[in-house]
Amino acid sequence: xxxxxxxSPSLSVQEGRISILNCDYTNSMFDYFLWYxxxxxxxxxxxxxxxxxxxxxxxxxxxxxxxxxAKHLSLHIVPSQPGDSAVYFCAASAQTSYDxxxxxPGTSLSVxx
Amino acid sequence: DAEITQxxxxxxxxxxxxxxxxxxxxxxxxxxxxxxxxxxxxxxxxHYSYGVQDTNxxxxxxxxxxxxxxxxxxxxxxxxxxxxQTSVYFCASSRQGPYEQYFGPGxxxxxx
Numbered sequence: 001x002x003x004x005x006x007x008s009p010s011l012s013v014q015e016g017r018i019s020i021l022n023c024d025y026t027n028s029m030f031d032y033f034l035w036y037x038x039x040x041x042x043x044x045x046x047x048x049x050x051x052x053x054x055x056x057x058x059x060x061x062x063x064x065x066x067x068x069x070a071k072h073l074s075l076h077i078v079p080s081q082p083g084d085s086a087v088y089f090c091a092a093s094a095q096t097s098y099d100x101x102x103x104x105p106g107t108s109l110s111v112x113x
Numbered sequence: 114d115a116e117i118t119q120x121x122x123x124x125x126x127x128x129x130x131x132x133x134x135x136x137x138x139x140x141x142x143x144x145x146x147x148x149x150x151x152x153x154x155x156x157x158x159x160h161y162s163y164g165v166q167d168t169n170x171x172x173x174x175x176x177x178x179x180x181x182x183x184x185x186x187x188x189x190x191x192x193x194x195x196x197x198q199t200s201v202y203f204c205a206s207s208r209q210g211p212y213e214q215y216f217g218p219g220x221x222x223x224x225x
Contacts, residue, residue, distance in 0.1 A: 006155075032211040043117075043203050043216030044156070051211070089155055099144050099163065099209060105155040 003027045004092050004104040012110045019077040021107050023090030026071065030092040034101065035064060035075050038087045047088075048075070080111045115140040119204050119217035126224055132191040134220050136204030144207045145187040146214065147171075147179060149200040156203065162187055163209070194224045 005024045013019045023033075031052035036044035050057040050064045050073070057064050063076045077084055090104040117138040126132050138145065143164045148156040148171075158171030160179040168179050176198060178190045191198055201221050205214040 004155075009153075034213060036213075036216075041219070043205075043218050045216065046213035049211075049213065093211065099207065100158070100161065101214065102158075103148075103156040105153055 001026075002105070003030075004090055004102050006088075006090055006104040006107045008107050009105070010108040010110070012112060013080045015082055015111055015113050016079045019075075019080045019084065019109055019111065021075040021077075021088050021090075021109065023073045023075075023104055024071060025073075025092050027092070027094065027102075028071070029094040029096065030102075031095055032093045033064070033066060033073050034091045034093075035062075036089045036091060036103075038089065038106070044089060077109075080109075082111050082113050085109055085111045117204060117206055117215050117217040119202075119220050122218065122220060124220060124222045126194050126222070128194060128196060128224055130194050132194050132222065134189045134191075134202055134204075134222070136187050136189065136217060137185055138204075138206040138215070138217075139185065140206055140215060141184060142206035142215070143184070143209055144214075145181070146205045146207075147177070147187065147189045148203045148205065149173065149198075150203060150219075151200050159189065159202075160187075191222075194222075196224050198222065199224045 034049040035047040038044040087106045093101045146161045147159040162181040204217040207214040
């Protein structure tokens with residue numbers, strides 16, 4: 001039973017438009033969330049995180065929104081660029097064990113020039 | 114610059130063989146992790162360590178073992194390789210607490 005779900009295996013977006021990647025979680029103990037980006041033949045790299053005390057965190061073109069009541073978070077990329085084409089993993093952890101992170105299955109984003 | 118490396122990058126082995134994948138980090142992180150990535154499953158935790166001499170089982174630990182004799186290294190051993198262990202393996206490290214993990218480049222293992 002997946003505790004972190006990314007229900008869209010893939011997403012295609014035109015260059016310059018907004019990309020929205022979604023993530024749902026089932027464990028109400030999760031209170032720290034991260035997004036990672038992964039290019040082929042490379043390891044994942046950290047993108048952005050959010051604590052449950054916030055509902056939004058922004059870093060340049062990347063914004064993560066957290067809706068605790070819905071157990072849902074989303075990553076917005078504006079504007080999308082071809083270099084953003086990658087697999088994006090949502091991840092979550094709980095205060096009881098912040099070091100142990102649960103990853104979602106990933107969403108493959110293609111940004112079309 | 115600090116980094117995390119994995120070796121080998123590619124490995125082909127036969128069923129029943131013992132295989133060891135190396136992971137080395139120079140971040141001086143206490144936490145180290147091994148994951149496997151399979152289509153549809155994302156990254157699944159195999160084993161993890163919070164410091165020297167500490168090891169813990171993750172969600173898919175059967176058939177794997179690790180040891181932590183120093184801060185820098187966490188080798189992953191497949192005791193008797195099985196075809197179901199064909200996968201891409203990632204090592205990661207992090208500081209203690211709610212911080213991001215730093216990943217190695219991965220090892221693609223094929224068990225024939």
